[in-house]
Amino acid sequence: MxxxxxxxxxxxxxxxxxxxxxxxxxxxxxxxxxxxxxxxxxxxxxxxxxxxxxxxxxxxxxxxxxxxxxxxxxxxxxxxxxxxxxxxxxxxxxxxxxxxxxxxxxxxxxxxxxxxxxxxxxxxxxxxxxxxxxxxxxxxxxxxxxxxxxxxxxxxxxxxxxxxxxxxxxxxxxxxxxxxxxxxxxxxxxxxxxxxxxxxxxxxxxxxxxxxxxxxxxxxxxxxxTDGGDALRPGEAHARCVCLPDGSLLNRYWDERDTPREEAYREDIETARDSGRPAHEVYRDLRAGAESGWDFSSRWLDDTERLSSIRTTRIVPVDLNSFLYKLEIQIARLSEVKGLDDHARSFRQRAETRLAAIDRYLWNEREGAYFDYDWCLQQQRANLTAATLTPLFVQAASAAQAERVADIVRRRLLAPGGLATTESSASEQQWDRPNGWAPLQWMGIRGLQYYGHDALALQIEERWLSIVAYLFERESKLVEKYVLRQCADHAGGGEYPLQDGFGWTNGVTRKLMQEDPRHEAHRCRAGSCAAQD
CATH class of the missing domain: 1.50.10.10 (Glycosyltransferase)
Incomplete structure (x- = not known):
């Protein structure tokens, strides 16, 4: 070895x-x-x-x-x-x-x-x-x-x-x-x-x-x-790999099983019955949607009002391929540290090849944003999501691309409480409007900062901290996700009730508060609004 x-x-x-x-x-x-x-x-x-x-x-x-x-x-x-x-x-x-x-x-x-x-x-x-x-x-x-x-x-x-x-x-x-x-x-x-x-x-x-x-x-x-990717021909897919028309390899979400998720067994069976498709295909798409972390979102659906229209395995996602680009860059860098020069060159070439494919298949020059790609239909998806910022987060975008992404985010995804997840409000899924999520705020803020779009990053940060502080003052807790406006409503959608805790909200909020010591969130106290009510 x-x-x-x-x-x-x-x-x-x-x-x-x-x-x-x-x-x-x-x-x-x-x-x-x-x-x-x-x-x-x-x-x-x-x-x-x-x-x-x-x-x-x-x-x-x-x-x-x-x-x-x-x-x-x-x-x-x-x-x-x-x-x-x-x-x-x-x-x-x-x-x-x-x-x-x-x-x-x-x-x-x-x-x-x-x-x-x-x-x-x-x-x-x-x-x-x-x-x-x-x-x-x-x-x-x-x-x-x-x-x-x-x-x-x-x-x-x-x-x-x-x-x-x-x-x-x-x-x-x-x-x-x-x-x-x-x-x-x-x-x-x-x-x-x-x-x-x-x-x-x-x-x-x-x-x-x-x-x-x-x-x-x-x-x-x-x-x-990347298992099995090297053996694919254009138009073929295996597990998490997709070979695109020009021979480029990009990735998708997947699951080794095509049965109902055990933790949502009855719900998955009911979803498959509503689909009109072979049940095993629906189960695989539901499982792949769970692998994405965005479980679930209009991002993966053909019909935003029907979870049974989910098509996750057909979609080449912006964020996944951005993360894998970062992984290849990191492997190349660490291989150099270890003196493994041939290894470093190989992974740097992999990263460059992936970036070229991202630009070809996921970048939309007309819109000025990154979009997911439907490899079966050989066309980009039309729904703008917060994933458009992940190429900035991994520093894979050019300065010109980052400027255009910042512009479209400012116009279409900036909400009163931070960065919106998608533009869809017709969906009943939790990874859609009006909900906002801590990891998306962090990646969006950092990505914008990397390219000098500090004012927009600060807007997202200040709005997110304000919405977290607002609920903390009313209910003395942090939660999994937030409605991105100050209101009495709790974030809903999805397969289970809103969860308290909450790990990633705590982590991102704690980090952002340290970076913004003057924000009003530092002055809020648990239940102070409830006490006044």
Missing amino acids: SDSQQSLFKYDISAISVADTLTPAERYQELFVAVQMQRVFADSKTFVDCAPRQQPEAILEAYRARCDDPDFDLRAFVDEHFSPFEVPPTNFVANPDESLADHIDRLWPVLTRHPQEHPAHSSLLPLPYDYVVPGGRFTELYYWDSYFTMLGLDESGHCDLLRAMADNFAYLIDTYGHVPNGNRTYYLGRSQPPVFVFMTELFEENGVYRASDYLPQLLKEHAFW
Whole structure:
């Protein structure tokens, strides 16, 4: 094994239990189907996160022996044999005398999990070190969430957690060949936007580890995303790779499975029934949409009012290919650091080739923005989204392109509360108007700053902090997503209620507050508006 491929094991593998990767559907079979389809739990995710009270084989055998009894009570059976995942108890209460930054700093321990004990035969994948979860129903580590959470951990001085999470991600890549969507068995078929490359930069900037320590893992992640691409001919696709008409290779989101998502089993079956398409195609598109992190958005739909029209695997996304461009640039740079000059040249050429394809297929000269591309129809999608800023975030745009993107964002995506996700307000999906999301604010702000569009970046920053502070003053909490205007409404849409917590909101807000010490958000206090009401 070459130096560039040798994994740097900073974690003690012997201390980690061997992962049992059977998913709940595989383990419990017809019992799983019955629980999900009969809506034993209001949220389909509840059952897949349960831990069995005895050996799973014995539970399934008991179910098969009793399920046909006339008086069989499925809910009672589940209560008898499973323990729902319980969030560790906490006495956390918002303090009206604390600043928003102090509130966030006190939340980190509440959101931190200590993985020394994993429930036997549960869906939770073991990790070697402590990690931070988003909050609410999301009780496991999530991939792209974690980068934005780390921004705040860094600002709060938690280098220990940054180091622990760095090694957790290295462990996941070394163990599974990629970072799963989250550390649950039912997430193993997919990843999320590949942001480990940005984590390595953060680790290096803050003295946690050298970015070059992670070259083996960056190479493995690149291999995961580009698997099978070299054998494709124009018009063909395999897994996450698409070969375009001129022979260029770009990427799409994907999932190894084409079955209903286990954490949304009943909902996915109902969506497929509404589609008029082969069910397995719809399931794959739903899963790929989950890999995108934008689950779900009009961005992936043919009909903005019907989730069943989802076509994620047909779409070559701007943000994914921007992230992979950054990954290739980083691999080239770190290969040079390691003295692997041939390797560096190879990946620099890959990055240049990808950038040329991005400009050819995803840049729209007439509109002055980047758009996703439908590789089956061989045409750009028409919907402008906040993803148009990701080429700026990875510094892949020219100065002229960045200026035009800034102009269209100012005119069409700037909302009273920050950067709008899309222009679509007809959709019932959560990654659409009127909702705004912390990671999109961060990437948009940073991307604009890289190209000198500081005034627009500052507008987005100030508006976002104001909307976060507004809800904090009214309800003493931070949430997953926000309606981008000051109102009593909560952000809605999607498959589940609004979640409190919330990892990436905390992280981005904490970082932006540090960069804007004069913003009114520093003066807000928990529940101050509610007290006045």
